[in-house]
Amino acid sequence: MSRRKAFLAGFSAFALLALTGCWDRVEIDKRGFVVGVAIDKAKGGQNKDRSRSPGSLISGTFQFIVPAGLKSSSGSSGRDSNAGRSYFNIGVEESSVAALTAKTAARTSRSPYYEHLKLILISEDIARDDSKFSDALDFFLRGKEMRRDMHVLIAAGKAREILNVRPYNENYPVAYLESTIANTMKTNYMLKSSRLGDIHEHLLRDQSFTIQLVRKRGDGIALTGAALFDGTEHRLIGELNGETTQGLNFLTGQIKGGVIETAYKNTAITAELERAVRKIKLTGGDGRRMKFTIAVEAEGTMVKSVKNLDLNDPAVFRGIERQFEDEIRRVAGKTLQTLQHKYKKDVIGLNRFLYQNHYRAWKRVAPDWERGANLFAAADIEVTVRMNIRRIGDINESERG
Structure with missing residues (x-):
């Protein structure tokens, strides 16, 4: 084989390898940026189609940000009108977090994208169920778009209600939550940030652990207290007060x-x-x-x-x-x-x-x-x-x- 033919063959092989790296590319203006997810037990209760997916349904609330609205909202609540909204929430019910994501994709023009996910809210009802809690975390631990430093919070009551609070001084509720989580320099009645990777290590070691606890207070939130988890059963067993x-x-x-x-x-x-x-x-x-x-x-x-x-x-x-x-x-x-x-x-x-x-x-x-x-x-x-x-x-x- 001549040198020219060998060069062309090598170049073609390299080009084929390079092109495969873009097969799943999605343009940035086609992505739906999810910044927060709330997981609750569903109002509907048991899954009617038990042969397909047995067990109880869960409810997922996904908070998407609207990049254009971040500039025009200027710190407003984002809920006054459709024009200039900085975020919107979508709620769906299914039997797993993966199925929730798929169902959400059918309800929005932009597919859910998790690389900018900042926090996960899990209701105390889900946290008390070892299988539901582990399943919820498993999805976020395995996903290729997920980061191990995202915050995890246990919500006293309904997690979805936390994603509907009025975001004081911020453009959207998740930004308000994220800023409040960092206030341990001013108060010692709340835990340090509970990160997904740290919780995973506790689960692997079968160690009991605590997670930040959040409550809805009027239009805002309160982060005092802690949710206590059993290291063997991997479920919520109680709460510590401030x-x-x-x-x-x-x-x-x-x-x-x-x-x-x-x-x-x-x-x-x-x-x-x-x-x-x-x-x-x-x-x-x-x-x-x-x-x-x-x-x-x-x-x-x-x-x-x-x-x-x-x-x-x-x-x-x-x-x-x-x-x-x-x-x-x-x-x-x-x-x-x-x-x-x-x-x-x-x-x-x-x-x-x-x-x-x-x-x-x-x-x-x-x-x-x-x-x-x-x-x-x-x-x-x-x-x-x-x-x-x-x-x-x-x-x-x-x-x-």
């Missing part, structure tokens, strides 16, 4: 900001937290009753103090720090009481700590840690706290008595 979620954040070292409030000499005082770290130490145990110390060290700034209080007096200053330490110890203890005796689930990471640092001890207790003898519930856990007030604010006193 205070016990605050305690959980101290126990897991996830404090990024927010405030801590207590009283000194019968008057309220408040500190703005800048950070808090925690260290776990195994202090004893015979294989049936493990003993741990969780040391919490926090620091912050005084933002409210007692009238006529001399913050330059070392004794007074240390007394205030002790009050904050007692308060942190109290909320952490309340959280431990809830986790050990009400739910018997380790979501503070003691099991993982043993696996990483005391493997032989972990091998002995792992089968009975949350099951059987439930050694987590029987564990002796001491919480020590050190609070450091680094600054007293910009003034020494606000008024004289």
